[in-house]
Amino acid sequence: MRIIDAKIAGVLGLVLSMMLPAGGSWAQDVAFPGAEGYGAGATAWRGGAMIAVTTLEDRGPGSLRDCVERDGPRICIFQVAGTIHLREPLMVRSDVYVAGQTAPGGGIQLRNDESTHAPMIVADADDVVLRFLKLRPGPSKRKSSTIDALTIENAQRVYLGNLSLMFASDETFSVHVSRSKASDITLADSILAYSLDRSNHPDGRHSKGALICSDEGEPAENECGRISLLRNLFAHHRDRNPDVKATSLGPVEVVNNIFYDPISQFGEFYDLLGDARIAYVGNLALTGPSTNDRAGAAVELIDRTSGNEVTVWAHGNAAGDCVGDAQLPILDPIAESLQSDDPIDLTMTPMPVNDLLALLPKNVGDAMPDRRHRDELDKKVLKGLANCEGRVINHPQDIGGWPEIAPATAPDDSDGDMLPDEWEAGRDGLDPDQPDDPWQDADGDGLSAVETWLAELAGDI
Numbered sequence: 001m002r003i004i005d006a007k008i009a010g011v012l013g014l015v016l017s018m019m020l021p022a023g024g025s026w027a028q029d030v031a032f033p034g035a036e037g038y039g040a041g042a043t044a045w046r047g048g049a050m051i052a053v054t055t056l057e058d059r060g061p062g063s064l065r066d067c068v069e070r071d072g073p074r075i076c077i078f079q080v081a082g083t084i085h086l087r088e089p090l091m092v093r094s095d096v097y098v099a100g101q102t103a104p105g106g107g108i109q110l111r112n113d114e115s116t117h118a119p120m121i122v123a124d125a126d127d128v129v130l131r132f133l134k135l136r137p138g139p140s141k142r143k144s145s146t147i148d149a150l151t152i153e154n155a156q157r158v159y160l161g162n163l164s165l166m167f168a169s170d171e172t173f174s175v176h177v178s179r180s181k182a183s184d185i186t187l188a189d190s191i192l193a194y195s196l197d198r199s200n201h202p203d204g205r206h207s208k209g210a211l212i213c214s215d216e217g218e219p220a221e222n223e224c225g226r227i228s229l230l231r232n233l234f235a236h237h238r239d240r241n242p243d244v245k246a247t248s249l250g251p252v253e254v255v256n257n258i259f260y261d262p263i264s265q266f267g268e269f270y271d272l273l274g275d276a277r278i279a280y281v282g283n284l285a286l287t288g289p290s291t292n293d294r295a296g297a298a299v300e301l302i303d304r305t306s307g308n309e310v311t312v313w314a315h316g317n318a319a320g321d322c323v324g325d326a327q328l329p330i331l332d333p334i335a336e337s338l339q340s341d342d343p344i345d346l347t348m349t350p351m352p353v354n355d356l357l358a359l360l361p362k363n364v365g366d367a368m369p370d371r372r373h374r375d376e377l378d379k380k381v382l383k384g385l386a387n388c389e390g391r392v393i394n395h396p397q398d399i400g401g402w403p404e405i406a407p408a409t410a411p412d413d414s415d416g417d418m419l420p421d422e423w424e425a426g427r428d429g430l431d432p433d434q435p436d437d438p439w440q441d442a443d444g445d446g447l448s449a450v451e452t453w454l455a456e457l458a459g460d461i
Helices: 006-017 064-068 333-337 353-363 376-387 449-458
Strands: 049-053 074-078 082-086 090-092 096-099 108-112 120-123 126-135 150-153 156-166 171-177 181-188 191-193 208-215 223-230 233-235 252-255 258-260 267-270 276-281 284-287 299-302 310-315 318-321
Touching (some): 064 090, 150 181, 156 376, 171 181, 171 191, 191 376, 258 353, 258 376, 267 310, 284 353, 353 376
Parallel strands (some): 074 096, 082 108, 090 120, 120 150, 126 156, 156 181, 181 223, 191 233, 252 276, 276 310
16 A cells, blocks of 8 residues: 555654544443443443343344343343344344344344345434444345345444444444434444445445435424444445545544445535534545445535525545555545644544554454454455455345354353353352342442453453
């Protein structure tokens, strides 16, 4: 990669090192140690039930659906690994932590069977955490304009981390507001790749990345903002890398993402919903083998609504051609004219953009610290980025389809308290032969036993 020479890299590193505010320290008001972004406060699942997912069936006792669609604070703990085939979407209700890091073997992959919607929809729900999952719906047998990999609608306090989102025929990821409010949402450390172009969408070619704050109804009655896109890899989408709208509710921050190989466009920012404030900081935009317009800016601003204002703060970004050494503009002329000189406060401290290619691929996607969940699809995306390879696809079979997920059994839990024997052994206040309260803080570190276990599995501590 030659798009950032030593001089530019040094300037960017200096600029970003001066940014504020800092984040990442453990506090009880965030979902887990190191949780960042506007969605970090998704905590109402704490103190709830621990629900075992024991089957890969679509529904019934022990299914993932049985956990996510019930009421009350809870954690979904996986005792199986493999692919769940869905006939209809999982409608995630409030106050839940879906702990994909607990899945043994190769983890959990969600794939549509007969469904014509996203495999998971978080609608009219608050305090939701989804981590370490593979959401890869694929095309439906009939036309559909609603197959995202993940849809968030009218939801607040949602944290989404270490997801592998692929094979969508509408947006790969969308935040939608149809009434009231969508806010305080983080999507972090995830792979969004291989959306399907010439597939089953009624509009035809429709390979899309992320759509932030889409809406319906009366825009004046809806609010959408306080959304964070942090350290994600977008690869092989026609456009919407990402598309962003917002209202005066609060900013949208797009920080430390890599956007690779669009066909036509990278980011598009709009004023259609209301007054929008967008921070675009420390991102890397790279054209690739699929890209038609090799001179396009990383951000285009579409000014269509009189009376609404868009403020863009762009800082410390880089853009260029992955297969060459040409540098590209960050902002198009309209966005440049509306750029703010005043920083928009961020929820975290960015890394320098020149570190992204070395650091980001290690942790994005369903990447457990021991790498047992890392499968061939995620590896293919990362290899393509490293070698300036890969293309936008039309069907999952263009790249070999869905991988088989390695099965495995859950670790022994002799006392049935949902904490593995091996993990409990030797820990003060815990006994693998006696059911313990998983919410006790036996060592006084501010984390309950179950939160410590989940955080260790995820590499948070």
